[in-house]
Amino acid sequence: MHVSLLRGVGVATAVYGALVALRPDLLAKPSGLVDSDGSTADATAVSLRPLGWRDAASGLAMATAPAGAPLATAALLRVAADFGDAVLLGATLPDRSTRLKAVAVSVGWGTLSVIGLLAPSGVDRHQ
Structure with a gap:
């Protein structure tokens, strides 16, 4: 598990999510x-x-969960949300161009979390 990558995805997600909730x-x-x-x-x-x-909330969980099973669980929830967004937004947004962009962004963020989960444990010394 690459803890630093997962934490970075968590922080970015938490900040973006809070901004969307406000605006x-x-x-x-x-x-x-x-x-x-x-x-x-x-x-x-x-x-x-x-x-x-x-x-x-999911980003904050990724940013703060202890390394190991708690962080993996938070990351898996994030992956499910991102890939779920890709499916739902890809099927329902108003035009093809925005659907493709939404799918690309959602899959991209989900993939970063998957990479963080699958990276060999020796990759990150901050575990």
């Missing part, structure tokens, strides 16, 4: 979930805020 436009705009004038509808913002909190 849902950060996710709505690149996902094509804005109105024709570029604004995010209140209902959309309400729907996106829990995703931000989910990411903030």
Whole structure:
């Protein structure tokens, strides 16, 4: 397990998640979930805020969980969330271009966590 990589993914996820919870436009705009004038509808913002909190919580867990099984569990939850996002957003976002971008970003972040989980234990001295 590459603890430093998992912690870095956790911190980045926690920060982004908190920002999305506070400003849902950060996710709505690149996902094509804005109105024709570029604004995010209140209902959309309400729907996106829990995703931000989910990411903030799972990222915080990755950043702070003790190395070993607790960190692996936090990382696996993050992987499930990222790959789940890829499937759901890839199937439901409004246009093909935003679907492809959302899938690429979600799979990319999930893959970083998988790499962190599968890296040989000797790779990271901070375990």
